[in-house]
Amino acid sequence: MDKKVIKPDKDTEKRILDSARKIFHKKGLAGARMQEIADDAGINKAMLHYYYRSKEKLFSAVFQEAAERIFPEVSKILGSELPLFEKIKVLIENYIEMLKQNMYLPIFILHEIQQDPSRLVNIIMEDESKAFMKFFQDIEKAKAEGIIINTDIKTVIVNILSLCIFPVAAKPVISGIFNIRENEYMDYLESRKKSVTEFVIKAIKK
Amino acid sequence: MDKKVIKPDKDTEKRILDSARKIFHKKGLAGARMQEIADDAGINKAMLHYYYRSKEKLFSAVFQEAAERIFPEVSKILGSELPLFEKIKVLIENYIEMLKQNMYLPIFILHEIQQDPSRLVNIIMEDESKAFMKFFQDIEKAKAEGIIINTDIKTVIVNILSLCIFPVAAKPVISGIFNIRENEYMDYLESRKKSVTEFVIKAIKK
DNA sequence: GTCTATAACTCGATAGAC
DNA sequence: GTCTATCGAGTTATAGAC
Structure with missing residues (x-):
């Protein structure tokens, strides 16, 4: 294994979106927790707000992507x-x-x-x-x-x-x-x- | 109208369950708010806890009933x-x-x-x-x-x-x-x- | 049984150091 | 760009008067 532990081949923003997708899809907007998304992405909660300004905006990115898929x-x-x-x-x-x-x-x-x-x-x-x-x-x-x-x-x-x-x-x-x-x-x-x-x-x- | 304003023909417990059903069905467990259920039932938030000990227990009553219907x-x-x-x-x-x-x-x-x-x-x-x-x-x-x-x-x-x-x-x-x-x-x-x-x-x- | 007030806690968001 | 620490709003739950 020459890879690092936490998804090293993807940049942070991509990793956030991947984790957000996973958590939001399963738990929905109201049920999802920013902390859980941060943990899953292997970063700090503050980073979520650095890349996506708010939970709502992060959710919108995931929802939009989902709608375009379906x-x-x-x-x-x-x-x-x-x-x-x-x-x-x-x-x-x-x-x-x-x-x-x-x-x-x-x-x-x-x-x-x-x-x-x-x-x-x-x-x-x-x-x-x-x-x-x-x-x-x-x-x-x-x-x-x-x-x-x-x-x-x-x-x-x-x-x-x-x-x-x-x-x-x-x-x-x-x-x-x-x-x-x-x-x-x-x-x-x-x-x-x-x-x-x-x-x-x-x-x-x- | 010889009826009182707030669903007088039902007792409080029934009114709570009716409102809880309405709110939980629409918003789910995570999205529903005890305050909103209380408002809809025309009673105080504290009464919800008096009749049903917790949000989870109130939800369980609604979910059980829904499952038995479907x-x-x-x-x-x-x-x-x-x-x-x-x-x-x-x-x-x-x-x-x-x-x-x-x-x-x-x-x-x-x-x-x-x-x-x-x-x-x-x-x-x-x-x-x-x-x-x-x-x-x-x-x-x-x-x-x-x-x-x-x-x-x-x-x-x-x-x-x-x-x-x-x-x-x-x-x-x-x-x-x-x-x-x-x-x-x-x-x-x-x-x-x-x-x-x-x-x-x-x-x-x- | 019903209410008001508030405690206890969770969570999104931000400030500020590095 | 990333972290720690913390604020402040919102929510469940309870204490206590009536």
Whole structure:
């Protein structure tokens, strides 16, 4: 080990943000403690205020980053040129993969938006609507061609997101009910890439 | 008005619990303030400690009650004698109805369990497993009879719960994205009783 | 049982030395 | 840029009068 003990390859600011992310994601704004973030980063509490002026500002950096991770993922794929069923498949696979790597993200985002819905205004929709428009056209076209049943874009999107996000958000509950061990749960989520895709396509296919 | 100003028909303890539920559900354990609960109940802060010894104990009462509202609802229906598709329909309708009347419940429960997973041990499973066993038999029977595709109970239950719970938990986000006004969202959830039932049954029907 | 006043403590933030 | 020490606001909890 030629590395120093405390994350020596990252500069202080990066280490602070990494620790802040970890603590805020798990405990939320109200539950997180600056002391705990400082300890995790291996620095002093005063340093947090030196780099980020206040807890609120440090939190905002973490929240903004989280929002940018969870929202554009969807529109990027929805706006692409893939055929409908392929698009649904890729969306589900990519989204579950992103969530596997950020298990605390859904509850973190939803809890903080529930506290303060105004946090939404900064993040929702730029070219989101363009991507939705594209997906809307895909669905209308597939309906006209008799490929899928008479459904609507809202139902399809909300149901896909539900099936991807909830099993991540409710991990402790689901693993408790079905007696799935901590380290098996990732395999379960991995298997859902396939099963959710099949579930959704079968539900809308004519 | 022959009633007094501050909820006179309920005794103090009940009023405290009502206010505590309201505040804790919205803000969580860490974010809630005893002062705010006292104000909402129209009493003094000291009274909270008179009836419930501490914030933690008051919170526990609220959490326990919430858990009892959100979990047994499922097993009650899963353990019933309804035919499979009818059982799924009733489960979805009842669950969405319960959630409509308790919009903050999902995030509250999931956020607090994320904070402290040990809260689960007190609440999960008594005769839950008996109900699951019954539903498992329903599904195996329907498979054997060629009525539904080759699926498993875990997929079916997790997907149903996902489709019911997530749209409630993510209300601020979804209403923001699709531009649904506050008071229209309840109608949307109401309409999902039918659409989710159809979605699920079509997905598993042979 | 209900209130006021306050103790005891936690936590975000800052001052100031190095 | 990093640390120690400490302030001051806010919060839970309690003491004690009525």
